[in-house]
Amino acid sequence: MSSHRTAVDEQQASLSPYTGWTRTHWSALADHLLAAAWRHASPTGALITPPGPPGGYGTAVDGLEGFARTFLLAGFQITGEHGNDPANLLERYAAGLAAGTDPRSPERWTTPREHGQAKVEAASIALILDMTRPWLWDNLDHGVRDRVVDYLAQVVGDHAYPQTNWVWFRIVVEQFLASVGGPFSPDDMAADLATHESFARDGGWYCDGPERSYDHYAGWALHLYPILWSRMTGAQDRAAPLLPTYRQRLDRYLLDAVRLVGADGSPLIQGRSLTYRFAAAAPFWAGALAGSDALAPGLTRRAASGIVKHFTDRGAPDDDGLLNLGWFHPWRPIAQHYSGTGSPYWASKGLLGLALPAEHPVWTATEQPLPVEQADQFAVVAAPGWALSATAADGVVRVYNHGTDHARPGDRSTDSPLYARFGYSTATAPAMDDDGWHCPLDQSVVLLDTHGEATHRSGFTTLDVRALDGDAAVLASRARCHWVTPDPAALDYGSGLTGQAVDAATVTTVSVVRGAWEVRLIHVDPAAAPGWEQVTALRVGGWPVPAAPAEDRSSPIDAPAHPQPASPAAGPGLPVAEAVGTTLTSTAVGLYGLDVAGVHTVRDATPLAAHTAIPWLQTRPQTGWHAAAFALNGGDLAPLAQISGPEDAPVVRVTWPDQVTTTAALPAPPTGPHHHAQNRSSAA
The missing domain is CATH 1.50.10.20 (Glycosyltransferase)
Incomplete structure (x- = not known):
């Protein structure tokens, strides 16, 4: 009996060295x-x-x-x-x-x-x-x-x-x-x-x-x-x-x-x-x-x-x-x-x-x-508008999303957390509680009104999804961001909810990604948006990570936050928020035009853990570009970004933690140049 069991175990180990199945x-x-x-x-x-x-x-x-x-x-x-x-x-x-x-x-x-x-x-x-x-x-x-x-x-x-x-x-x-x-x-x-x-x-x-x-x-x-x-x-x-x-x-x-x-x-x-x-x-x-x-x-x-x-x-x-x-x-x-x-x-x-x-x-x-x-993986998946980046060190697969929202271009529904977030992974789940559906925070770019209500981006237009040299990619999309009062009779079929929508501004978002890091660039254009006068803040959110109850060091996300001290992941004077989860670390660094940072912890928002920690950055938006860096298990050093060139033909140059650089053209603003050419960069 014992020898038979040993033989079976050896056969399973040799046939299935990874799962044993x-x-x-x-x-x-x-x-x-x-x-x-x-x-x-x-x-x-x-x-x-x-x-x-x-x-x-x-x-x-x-x-x-x-x-x-x-x-x-x-x-x-x-x-x-x-x-x-x-x-x-x-x-x-x-x-x-x-x-x-x-x-x-x-x-x-x-x-x-x-x-x-x-x-x-x-x-x-x-x-x-x-x-x-x-x-x-x-x-x-x-x-x-x-x-x-x-x-x-x-x-x-x-x-x-x-x-x-x-x-x-x-x-x-x-x-x-x-x-x-x-x-x-x-x-x-x-x-x-x-x-x-x-x-x-x-x-x-x-x-x-x-x-x-x-x-x-x-x-x-x-x-x-x-x-x-x-x-x-x-x-x-x-x-x-x-x-x-x-x-x-x-x-x-x-x-x-x-x-x-x-x-x-x-x-x-x-x-x-x-x-x-x-x-x-x-x-x-x-x-x-x-x-x-x-x-x-x-x-x-x-x-x-x-x-x-x-x-x-x-x-x-x-x-x-x-x-x-x-x-x-x-x-x-x-x-x-x-x-x-x-x-x-x-x-x-x-x-x-x-x-x-x-x-x-x-x-x-x-x-x-x-x-x-076997090794780190990188690919652009054109149809859904994704860049895939997987890291062998932690076995996590990340997807950056500028093409999927379970909607058509021009639709004005709420964002489904299952489809419209800027990032998904095999180790994190989007927040699916009521706030996750109605007031996006994780992996989001939103404008807040005087009541702290967040905009949605479903119906956006995909502008760019392509690979760059050096295992990097650039993805871009533009949305007529809108607040939505959902139809109370709308049912959950997985997609966003329809209702009465009010436009807040046109927001262009660009992701330059490599390895575990994303540099996210945001351009806000209020032209002809009836809700612009109600906008009080631009907020960008990072990866949601399963967290222990002790991680509950939440900063209110509907009230002014305070700058956080710099950490090894950021340059001097840059706002940074770091959510240390049970097995993962989610980092958000303000590179340009984002003033305050915090970590918000939500309860019972995902099926992975009782608590989920989400880092975020915020500012009062100005017309023009803002930049942030986000990582899931990104390590001790963050990338830096420099935006240069005329307003109608801007370029970003990203320096990654290993000193490799990536240069990518950014989309021209939707209504043409608003400012003189300027150089904008994160602290070196």
Whole structure:
């Protein structure tokens, strides 16, 4: 017994030197998740409703989600085991299908005609009925099959599908219907495939709809479903001419996706539906399923295992084996209003690898290190308007954002903390409490009015996103910054809230980034802004870091602050604020035109810790440029910046802590020059 255990441990260590996880661990996790979920099944098994307050769509939808999303996981596992089913899941899900599609059953499912969310869940059901066809569908009673077809057929010809990743929910359902002789519409499928094409962007990325909605849906939906669909029964003829393009995009996307995984396995904490957690591993498995060679099999498993293990090591699933609405632990604000207790089981997508048999190279290859484990990483990701900078010393991946806000140019909504911040990382989470939604502080540039209300920038125009020499990048955007009084009836779908907006000023923001540091330059132009007379301050915020309660040395952010003493990170006389967190340090240094600094600590604002510390800088704004430096684990020395040249063609020269210099042209002011040429620099 002891010698056998030692041999197994040695095999795991040699096969998986980074995570220790093999296919056995994945299978055990699936067993654990399914056993726990089934403890909350209805008598027939048609509804699986984990405990907790109902979601915004009600308990009936919650129970349907619980069935459909765990069905995904069961189907992946049974497929990879070639139909072997020791837990008797096929029989249990078959009974649930029979009752859920029976209009007379007290456990009948909400139908697609009754509620849009049923269209989402119908897709999961259709996918797994196809994937497990020889072991489940082919053995169902003919009456049950007819009822399943009738249930799914409600989507045919339905014109109420959102023009987002939802188009795939109709494609896969109609594909299954076509394969079993049910009704389907070639016109529906052609239209939905064309809509999907409209989402394609540079670098293999997809945008989830017409807005600038770049998030994990690019991977766990818009790259995943084309691959799954192409493998469905009868899809080959329609998919064949499209599949090379889908694969090419996926190959390119995976090169960015793998760089977005932190050394601790954390995915980027950005975008909606974060409570799906390790669904972030889905695009890596999609690559393996598609036969992609963009990533080596050992790197694919390293990324996927790292993501899943990141959560299982930190409390998800919980002690009862359940995936709750949260991140590591229950935390309802991370979810959207519609999310219910069954919703988190879309995490099942991240376990798609179980559909690959044990002999597949992705399971037999030795793990390879993530990019951030090999060396510092730097890349410009053009489609979402990001610069990616990862540091091997701490394993943290940072993204600087001038292209994503889940809005269209010219929109005047509030900023969603999930999309519109200037920076995101694998080690920090944006503040998502009420103030985080209504009065941005972390990773923000805002104007404050006489009541301390902050402006928003959603609807901005992206001006520049490009790499510079020396592993640096410059990004720029311009916003008609506005205060918003949200519509009280507006619901949280992850994007900003609409309402009555008042313009405060045009604000141009430029980020010059390298390594752990960002030099942020801000130009304020009040021309023709009706709210300018109400502006009392310009405030810029830095990285939010998880902090211990003792870190609560908050300075009020709606009242005048006091200059902080200089620290080793800043030159003489420069205002500096340093938030020392539990494992991270967030630094803000005023380089030019920012007078005061502070650290504000908020409680219960992120799912990572009870306390979050945010450094900030502030001044009474003047027309012209202001400059600051921000870092997450930036070290003891800050960069310096010098702005020179005429007002209509300014240039910034940044000297980094290692004395490397970067020069970048700054955007001309939107209304032309206001001042004579001048030199402005931070203290040397």
